[in-house]
Amino acid sequence: MALKTIPRSPLAPQDFPKLAPIDGLGLHVYATGSRYRHRDDLLVITLPEKAKIAGVFTNSSMPSAAVDLCKAHLKESKGRVRAIVVNAGIANAFTGKQGQASAETVSAACASLLGVDACNVYMASTGVIGQDLDPSPLVSAMLAGLDKNENRQDWLSAAKAICTTDTFAKGATGTAKFGKHRVNINVISKGSGMIAPDMATMLAFGFTDAALPAGLLQKLIRDVNDESFNAITVDGDTSTSDTFLFCATGEKALGGAPLRSVNDPRLGHFKKELRRVIQDVAIQIACDGEGATKLMTIDIKGAQNDTAARKIALAIGNSPLVKTAIAGEDANWGRIVMAIGKSGECADRDKLGIKIGGHLVARKGRAIEGYDETLVAEHMRTPHISIEADVGVGKGSARVWACDLTHGYISINADYRS
């Protein structure tokens, strides 16, 4: 299948970062030819025996076969993990029982090659919806290559192998302190590029060499997810396959009493660094939104609670009228008022204040007479747009990242015939 070449997003970072090695982890990439030609499209990540895993998944009521498999394996394995298999090109979503069988065949083959329990192998698939996934090329590739067990960690190749219509590979890295110990945190991700008949999928895979119990890992991931992957939006559409898996290889023992609570003060720096790294890749996804030319950072305060604040911020970030105004470099704060008004969350019209690029443009439910429009106009011409609003009813706050809506989005999603 011929795919259009989409130019690299103008918001892409200069380079893929240098990711630190994670002890005990192996990265294996293959070109299976399942759908794409002349590129890697299969990634197998192997993990040591002590490794633990946590995951969060799409809220879609139409989850893919891989999402169903991950949820079942997470439960069955009690958070143990020996491998993650990721294929790009075919999402294996809306494929019925046959899709389920394909996912099971691939993960079982991987488990058998590694000599581990089937439920310790996880899977993620991204690509076209409704098309059957033939397990054979994936199994053949693993048969030929997995026994080599090469442990060089080529993170860029791994990040590239899971891309579909992404215009750049996405990764981020950090180092956290646990007392005298230092542990690494790496994340790679893909999304949210999309081309007919492909379905956007947000996939992210994170790793640390710290020894952390599975239950704790799950809580950490759930919290950070709300401030990262759940706080970005391209077009408000949600895929059948969104998957974020996070593994702790356990190779670096932290010493001391076992960690039991996410509120343990020893976790302080790790949590901070984890959030920073995961927000980094999440923002990269927003920057790679189809046709994106600008990144919006939307800060809401004064909401009834943080959840309400996020919902208001997402209403702004998803509003086609706000997004087109940003694309047009038009400081149209009236559309921001409209988006706040339609969010369904409590806001006080007569106390509402709005800043664009740090400049107050509306206060107490009215435009500020004679605010310096040239300063705001100058900000609108930059690629990073800041929108702040105080909705005047409480103490809830949230930050969300979104991209603009341009002719590029229409070209990518409408001008293509399957």
Add this chain to the structure above:
Amino acid sequence: MALKTIPRSPLAPQDFPKLAPIDGLGLHVYATGSRYRHRDDLLVITLPEKAKIAGVFTNSSMPSAAVDLCKAHLKESKGRVRAIVVNAGIANAFTGKQGQASAETVSAACASLLGVDACNVYMASTGVIGQDLDPSPLVSAMLAGLDKNENRQDWLSAAKAICTTDTFAKGATGTAKFGKHRVNINVISKGSGMIAPDMATMLAFGFTDAALPAGLLQKLIRDVNDESFNAITVDGDTSTSDTFLFCATGEKALGGAPLRSVNDPRLGHFKKELRRVIQDVAIQIACDGEGATKLMTIDIKGAQNDTAARKIALAIGNSPLVKTAIAGEDANWGRIVMAIGKSGECADRDKLGIKIGGHLVARKGRAIEGYDETLVAEHMRTPHISIEADVGVGKGSARVWACDLTHGYISINADYRS
């Protein structure tokens, strides 16, 4: 202010319909020059003493001054009405206390000229947000013209006077039987065109000459609203000013016992005709969505209840990915699956069936192998696209109308600098 000329929507009806006269009603149009030049921009509708009114309004937490005024007057007057004043060009939204004072000045001036109670005059405003509405040109126009009290009912001129960036005037008409009596129903509307820095507003004004009590009218309007104005979408954005007012002039007595319940069998034909007329103008609004080239009719069945079905249908109609696929004439049912999945409403993936243009493309959670793609492709090239889905969990059903998302939308909303 120079406004771009937007070409007439390809989905516009051939002609404005011939609306029957409504006994006791007067239509008065004026060119005030408030914002637009060389066109009418003020409509005053006068009504006889017996007239009753009902209204539904935007759910926005940022309502315009006119919306606040209407709600207050509806309550205070107990459903009595002598006039509706509508101005186009300035929405008088997000204008604080000054905006409230402007709306009160205009409606009070109209009441004084007509010699009626201030609370019997209603107002609607559409146009730019955040700009103060100077009441003087509106009051001056009414002073010069309202005493003439000309009663020729030029519905086309009235429909044109309330337009902003609409590409055609919108109206519909019907005749309902009440036993031996016949009553007329007329509706004019505007929306949902929008151009920076204008804010889309959906306004609709309906009239019948039947004698109906205000409480009954309110119930009738609320019911029909869910199947008409609340069942159309252009971009999912909701204005600060959406207003639908419906008046019964009371000039045609219906005889018999007083009508008290919406379930009175004598109302049967009236309700049917009312729904048809109001759906007609609602669909005209969807057809005039910015850049629209195709109208989608989305039918959902098998949902938990009708509200859930409407939410699923709106998730499809608002999905940028579905809308761009329709624009691209691509029968991308995978995106329909995605939109159903993200709606937040219950749906059974493994029972889901989808029809496009009446042709079954997916059944029981899988694509139908070898369905005739040429027939579906042929349907996709027509301007009226039908999407049907059975989500397999209950008996709820709903129909929603939406338009596609094209380069035209981006051009209208982003390519303009204020």
